[in-house]
Amino acid sequence: MNTIVGSRKGKIRKLLRDIRTDRALYALLIPGIVYFILFHYIPMFGVTYAFREYSVVKGPGEWVGLEVFQKLFSRISFQRAFENNVIISLLKLVCGFPVPIILSLMINEIRRSVPKKLIQTAVILPNFISWFIISGLLFAMFNVTSGAIPGIIRWLQPDAVVTNVLTDKNSIRAVVIISYVWQAAGMGTIVYLAAITGIDQQLYEAAMIDGAGKWKQMWHITLASLRSTIIILFIFRVGSVMDAGFDQIFALSNPLVVSKIDIIDTYVYKTGIEQARFSEATAAGLFKSTIGLTLVLLTNSIAKRIDSDSGII
Amino acid sequence: MRQKKNKKIRRSKGERIGYFLICLTLGLFAFTTVYPVWHVIMYSLSDSKRAMSGGFFFWPRGLDLKGYELIFKTSQIWVAYKNSILVTLLGTVFSVTLSAITAYPLSRKRLRGRGFISLAIFFTMLFSGGMIPLYLQVYRLGLINTFWSMILPTAMSAYNMFILRNYMQSIPESLEESARIDGANDVIILFRIYLPLCTPALAAVAMFYGVGYWNNYMNCLLYTNTNELQVLPLYLRGVLGGAAANALSASGDTSSLGEAAALTEETLKMTVVAVSVVPIIIAYPYLQRYYTKGITIGAVKG
Numbered sequence: 001m002n003t004i005v006g007s008r009k010g011k012i013r014k015l016l017r018d019i020r021t022d023r024a025l026y027a028l029l030i031p032g033i034v035y036f037i038l039f040h041y042i043p044m045f046g047v048t049y050a051f052r053e054y055s056v057v058k059g060p061g062e063w064v065g066l067e068v069f070q071k072l073f074s075r076i077s078f079q080r081a082f083e084n085n086v087i088i089s090l091l092k093l094v095c096g097f098p099v100p101i102i103l104s105l106m107i108n109e110i111r112r113s114v115p116k117k118l119i120q121t122a123v124i125l126p127n128f129i130s131w132f133i134i135s136g137l138l139f140a141m142f143n144v145t146s147g148a149i150p151g152i153i154r155w156l157q158p159d160a161v162v163t164n165v166l167t168d169k170n171s172i173r174a175v176v177i178i179s180y181v182w183q184a185a186g187m188g189t190i191v192y193l194a195a196i197t198g199i200d201q202q203l204y205e206a207a208m209i210d211g212a213g214k215w216k217q218m219w220h221i222t223l224a225s226l227r228s229t230i231i232i233l234f235i236f237r238v239g240s241v242m243d244a245g246f247d248q249i250f251a252l253s254n255p256l257v258v259s260k261i262d263i264i265d266t267y268v269y270k271t272g273i274e275q276a277r278f279s280e281a282t283a284a285g286l287f288k289s290t291i292g293l294t295l296v297l298l299t300n301s302i303a304k305r306i307d308s309d310s311g312i313i
Numbered sequence: 314m315r316q317k318k319n320k321k322i323r324r325s326k327g328e329r330i331g332y333f334l335i336c337l338t339l340g341l342f343a344f345t346t347v348y349p350v351w352h353v354i355m356y357s358l359s360d361s362k363r364a365m366s367g368g369f370f371f372w373p374r375g376l377d378l379k380g381y382e383l384i385f386k387t388s389q390i391w392v393a394y395k396n397s398i399l400v401t402l403l404g405t406v407f408s409v410t411l412s413a414i415t416a417y418p419l420s421r422k423r424l425r426g427r428g429f430i431s432l433a434i435f436f437t438m439l440f441s442g443g444m445i446p447l448y449l450q451v452y453r454l455g456l457i458n459t460f461w462s463m464i465l466p467t468a469m470s471a472y473n474m475f476i477l478r479n480y481m482q483s484i485p486e487s488l489e490e491s492a493r494i495d496g497a498n499d500v501i502i503l504f505r506i507y508l509p510l511c512t513p514a515l516a517a518v519a520m521f522y523g524v525g526y527w528n529n530y531m532n533c534l535l536y537t538n539t540n541e542l543q544v545l546p547l548y549l550r551g552v553l554g555g556a557a558a559n560a561l562s563a564s565g566d567t568s569s570l571g572e573a574a575a576l577t578e579e580t581l582k583m584t585v586v587a588v589s590v591v592p593i594i595i596a597y598p599y600l601q602r603y604y605t606k607g608i609t610i611g612a613v614k615g
Contacts, residue, residue, distance in 0.1 A: 018425045024499035025418035029430070032415030032469060039450065039466050040437040046446025103342070106335045115336075121601055122343035125350075128593050128604075130528035132546040136553055136586035137349040140356060146579045148352055151367025182345065187608060194609035214328060239439065246531065251550070265444070272445040273535060285443025293440045 050283035068279045069287070078284060080259060081267035085288075088176060088249075088263060089241045096181045097237060100188025101230065105218060107189065108196050120193070124186035131251035134179060138252075142166055142175075172257040180248060188233065192226060199225045231303050239296030242288045264288045350590055357381070357584040361577040380584035390588065392541060393548035396463075397527060400544060404464040404526040409519050411469050413511075416477035417503045422486075431478075438471045444535070451536055462536035463544070467529065473518045476610065480514035481507055517607025520600065527593075545589055552585040 019026060050068055053061035072078050103123065110116040126134070141148045142165050150162040165171040203221050212220070246265040253261060264284055272281025352370050360375030384390055418424055419431055441447075447466060456462040484507065492502050508515070530546040537543070 015425060018423075022418075022421075022424055022499070025421060025424055028414045028500070028503070029418045031411055032434075032474070033430070035411065035465075035469050036434055036437060038454070039447065039468070040441065041433075043442035043446035043450045044440070046442045046449060049446065049449075103339075106339055109332065109335055110339070119339050119343055120605065121598075122346045124601065124604065125346050125597065128524055128528075128597060128600075129590065130530065130546045130549075132530070132549040132553065133586060133590050136549060136582065136589070137353060139553065140353045140583060140586070141349055143579070146356075146365050146367045146577075148349075148367060148369055152369060154366075155368055190605055190608045214331070247528075268444050269535075273448065278445055278449070282443055282445045285445060289440050289443060296439055 047282060047286045049278055050286045052279065054278040054282075068283045072280050072283045072287075075280075077262075078267060078280075081262045081264050081284075084261055085242065085244045085263040088173065088261065089244045091173070091177050092180050092244070093237060093241060095177055096184060097188075097234065099181050099185045100192055101223075101226070103185055103189045104192035104196060105222060107193060108222070120190065123189050126183040127186045129183070131183075131247045134183060134248075135251045138166060138175065138179060166252070167254060167256045169257055169260050172252070172260050176245075176248065176252060176261055179252075180245060183248075191233070192229065195226055195229045196222060235296065235299045235303055238299045239292055241295060242292040350594060353583050353590065354587045357580065357587040359580070361580040364580060365577065380580045381588075383581070384584050384588060389540065389543070390548060390585070393543050393545045396460075396533075396542060397545040399460075400463050401523055401526040404468075405519055405523045407464060408468055408470070408473075408522045408526075409515060412474040412477055412518060413508065413515065414503070415469065416474050416481055417507060419474075420478045420481035421489075434471050434474070448535055456536065458537050458539055458542065460542060463529075463532040463542070464526075466532060466536070467525075470522070470525075473521055477511065477514050477518055480511055480610065484510055513606065514610055516603045517610045520604045520607045523600075524604070549585055549589050553582055 049060060051065060052063050052068075055061060107116060107119055107123075110119065129137075139147070142150065144150050144162050144164045153160050153162055163171065165175050199221065204217055207217050207221060242264065244263040244265070246263070246269070249261055249263050249266050250269070253266065265288070268281045268285050268288075271277045271284065355370035355373050356364050357380050358373035358376055358378065359370070360373075360377040361379075363374040364370075415434075419427055421427070451457060451462055451466055456465065488506060488510075489502055492506055497505070528546065530544055530550075533542065533544045533547055
């Protein structure tokens, strides 16, 4: 029997033996693996459509190298989608990322537990609601004829001319950002609150004895303890910066404002699903995914440089 | 008489103002979260004409249920509701089960290839082929215009699976060992011992999947094109788009044509929004606890 350690035959025998011992575990894994192969990995190989001509009638055609990308980048509609994507995403990041942190710090200060719980309940409610309902709520608040806000404005100043913020190019981005922050703040707030409750109370008492006021306590204890959570969430957030929010944009889009809020994902939908221009749509999607991946790896390595324990990879 | 200890902490004026501002801000935020839903419900219950001037609604202006009558008479909303409920229930059960049986083996340190498989699954969180290749794959699998096309493509979320895996990892291995000594095999260990212990994580993941399925309209939008499979968000989209609202008021009972005319498009829209959101509001207090706990578990262990 060949039992030399490190010999190939021995290794394979051991591998097969381990698989046999754990065969029930591997069996349990099969459905999950099949799922990921079918719906994630095979489509990943589908990105080759971005490099070939694809016709609905004939199927995949010949390889054309980067021609599809060249065509794609020259289209004004794509350039516009890309520009909107980046601007909206960055605005969402800048406005939306600090809000849960601030909210959680504020909620943490509330002394009585009943209002505290009520606020937490109110804060996550928007998370439960689909974007079409939210667009309905926005309609209820802002539509010029019967909305809540225009009604108030007209009550205060009967001659006021009120613009419909939902169909006005100049205001639509603000609507997108603000409604996004409103909807997403709850999730992050709860995460930070959970992390805050894990902080040792004695740290605060020690700091108070040392004469630290509220602000110093918050900065050096609360925020410092939240640091690794913040960094991880930030990395994930940056990685998905190319995801400007299909659900929201699709629900809020109308012909009057689409030039300002169309993003790559909605562009891919229109080009690929509605117009069946598969090559270009796939190319746009591939472009977006690649940038996203690069950003995550980049942010992760930067984070690791600052603090080697942080990061998700 | 025992002297009561003075428990009041002396707070500076600055701190008191700060506290007041915090309460004010949080109160305003909570108001913006709650009021729009209230407004929509009140509007939908109001007489159409009186509601038209807009402004704030604290009570219905002239109780009027015509909007609801009309909506409930049409059958499409019931179809949409039925589909949403079915997709959510079946999808959640399917997804939670799939995630649990995938998470368990990956939580066992002795499994050969565990690192590789976990990494491969993690990678799907960072990169994807995109909407079009996925659509073509669903098409190739013959799932277009089927009920399962709304569940299978998003059957498992790597994120949720990892939450379960990490939770299972935190259960002491000695439990498994002693069960094995008693003669149990892997499958029994999973179902009889580990799963019952994982109830908090399972509830959390079930919540995430549940809310996800309920609000997801992309699968239905991309992979189906028949009214019979329509889900609630897309029905709402049709009504808010205006065309369906006109069709609805036009389809109102011809005998009550006068009443149908009194029903404005806005009232109809508000009614449909209300009908979509009220079930969430009703279920919310019960579900919110699990959702919050779920986010906490996911955050701490994730």
